[in-house]
Amino acid sequence: MKRDERVPMEVLCRSLRDFLKIDLDDGAVEKLPWRDFGNGLFMARLAREGRRELVLYRIRADANPDAFLKHEHIGGEIYLVLKGRIADETGEYREGDFVFLDAKSVHTPRAIGETLVLVLWPEGVRILDEQAGQSG
Secondary structure: OOHHHOOOOOEEEEEOOOOOOOOOOHHHHHOOOEEEOOOOEEEEEEEEEOOEEEEEEEEOOOOOOOOOOOEEEOOOEEEEEEEEEEEEOOEEEEOOEEEEEOOOEEEOOEEEEEEEEEEEEOOOEEEOOOOOOOOO
16 A cells, blocks of 8 residues: 555544643653754653653644654653643644554654643654754
8 A cells, every 4th residue: 555545544532631630740741851853842751661662752832843853653642631731633632641653653743832741652763854853
């Protein structure tokens, strides 16, 4: 199947707001080993084993709207919005939303305001657009 002929990405989203209170320790979050991408996007790798990764993204309110590169999740992506809002081609998700994107999903997320997202990649990520997000 050609990349242009992909079936639409399937997404499963469940809000946990009705039974989960997210209370972040800002001091502990600040001390994480953040990688600064230079465009308002920061990533802290929390765990990695083989291609599986657990990361925390922090996106500043003034981040470049193209901070994230277009990418594919070989084995899907699971994330929990801890603070703020994030949007992509499938919709907009806010604090407390738990989101699962299917295998081979392709998207270009963007944050809306100050955002913190906990992300699990079961089989890694493949960048599709090396140029986007590099300015700013």
